[in-house]
């Protein structure tokens with residue numbers, strides 16, 4: 001994916017979020033050069049992967065198949081294992097009209113996907129088979145405290161304010177319909193490097209081709225700019 005596309009997507013998301021009166025944490029507003037000035041007190045930002053995460057699944061058509069996320073908070077796998085401390089994660093996702101996040105499931109993470117503002121969000125759900133394929137079984141889930149189910153491949157529509165709880169091994173593909181959507185994600189600790197299983201085998205993180213200078217660093221790029229980063233997140 002080209003840096004110019006990443007920069008444009010981030011600028012578009014920032015303008016959209018401002019219109020929605022949603023203000024991101026300070027780390028999401030750092031310029032790339034700010035990272036060289038940060039001391040080790042800021043290690044959690046890099047190690048928890050807080051900040052911008054933009055990709056096109058390697059398909060080269062970001063407007064159709066892409067994801068722009070900001071990880072706002074994220075705990076550690078150690079906390080999750082012990083059940084104490086920061087066992088949770090929060091993200092936002094800005095999805096433009098007709099943009100799709102492809103079918104994937106998680107083996108560990110349970111996540112609520114929340115339509116916070118904008119237009120309608122549509123999800124397509126399948127249960128995952130033991131071999132990672134689509135099961136023909138119906139999918140049962142909770143939506144704002146109400147138990148619901150859809151047949152395999154069924155569509156769930158979330159209007160603004162509505163949410164769905166996606167448990168592990170539930171494939172989900174989702175798409176913004178007609179308008180840009182501010183999607184919230186509240187989940188257990190997120191391990192994007194190891195807990196995303198895409199039906200089509202597409203990569204979660206993609207290499208960025210620098211056709212212009214970065215406007216914001218992506219979470220995969222901190223280790224190269226911040227000397228106290230201890231976690232290496234590969235861009236591909």
Ligand SMILES: [Fe+2]
Pocket residue numbers: 104105106111172
């Ligand atoms: Fe997911």
